[in-house]
Amino acid sequence: MIGIFDSGSGGLSVLREIIKILPREKYIYFADNAFCPYGEKTPEFIQQRGRVVTDYLLSEGADIIVVACNTATAAAISTLRSEYDVKFIGMEPAVKPAALSSETGVIGVLATAGTLKGSKYLNTKGLYEDNVRIEERVGQGFVELVERGVLEGPEAERTVRDSLQPLLDSGADRIVLGCTHYPFLKDVIQKLSGPSVQVIDPAPAVARHLLDVMETEGLVREDGGPELPDVRLVASGDPGPSRALYQMIIKNR
Ligand code: DGL
Numbered sequence: 743m744i745g746i747f748d749s750g751s752g753g754l755s756v757l758r759e760i761i762k763i764l765p766r767e768k769y770i771y772f773a774d775n776a777f778c779p780y781g782e783k784t785p786e787f788i789q790q791r792g793r794v795v796t797d798y799l800l801s802e803g804a805d806i807i808v809v810a811c812n813t814a815t816a817a818a819i820s821t822l823r824s825e826y827d828v829k830f831i832g833m834e835p836a837v838k839p840a841a842l843s844s845e846t847g848v849i850g851v852l853a854t855a856g857t858l859k860g861s862k863y864l865n866t867k868g869l870y871e872d873n874v875r876i877e878e879r880v881g882q883g884f885v886e887l888v889e890r891g892v893l894e895g896p897e898a899e900r901t902v903r904d905s906l907q908p909l910l911d912s913g914a915d916r917i918v919l920g921c922t923h924y925p926f927l928k929d930v931i932q933k934l935s936g937p938s939v940q941v942i943d944p945a946p947a948v949a950r951h952l953l954d955v956m957e958t959e960g961l962v963r964e965d966g967g968p969e970l971p972d973v974r975l976v977a978s979g980d981p982g983p984s985r986a987l988y989q990m991i992i993k994n995r
Pocket of ligand 1: 750811885
C-alpha cells in the first residue's frame, strides 16, 4: 500500500500522476488539513505533524510513503528518514528542467515561504544560478483557493496574477510550480503567462521516481489488482475538499 500525505488537497496533484502509471496499487491519502497551510509553520511543527501522519499511515499498512508536499519535504523528510524504517519519496522543485530549457535565461519559481527557505531548495538553486537568473515568489493565497475548490474564474485570476506578474515582468519563460497545490491552478497560470511561457509541474517526475523505487524494492503489485485505483482518502479536518478534488481527477482521467 502506498501512503501519501500533504497539508491538504495539494498532494492529489501528485496522486493524479502516480495513478496514471501505477493504476492497480492500493493507496491511502492523508490530508492534514486541520493544520493547513504548512507554508508558514516552523520546521519543528511540520516534523511533528510528519511523525503523527507517518505513524498513522504505517498503522494502516503503508509500505512506502510519498511526502506529496514540497514544504514538508523541505522541513521534515530527512528527520523522518532518520527515524523510520520505511522509504520516503519527496518533492523536488523542478529547477533543473526549467534552467536547462529556458531561452530567456530567467526562470520563475512559485512555492511556499518554507520551501524557498529550505536548504534543499537553496542547494538546488546554487547549482543553476550561474547559468540562469532565478526569481521567486510565494504563491500568496494559492493554497487557500485550492482548498476552497476555486480553480478558475476572476478571483483565482486576481490572486494568481499578484504573485505571478512580477516573475513574468522579470522575463521568466519557465514557471516552476514548487508547491503541490499550485498545479490545480495551472490553467489559470498558463492563461495569464501566455503561450511562450512553459509552466512546469514536477509531479510526473516524482511519479516516475516512485515507480523506480517500488520496482527496486519489489513493491509493485504482481497480481493485477483492481480495475480502478483503490484510493482511501483520510483527513485530519474536513474531508470534503479532498473528496471533491479527487472526484474531479477521476472524472477527467
Ligand atoms: N502543498 C504544499 C506544498 O507542496 C503545502 C502548502 C501549504 O500547506 O502551505 O508545499
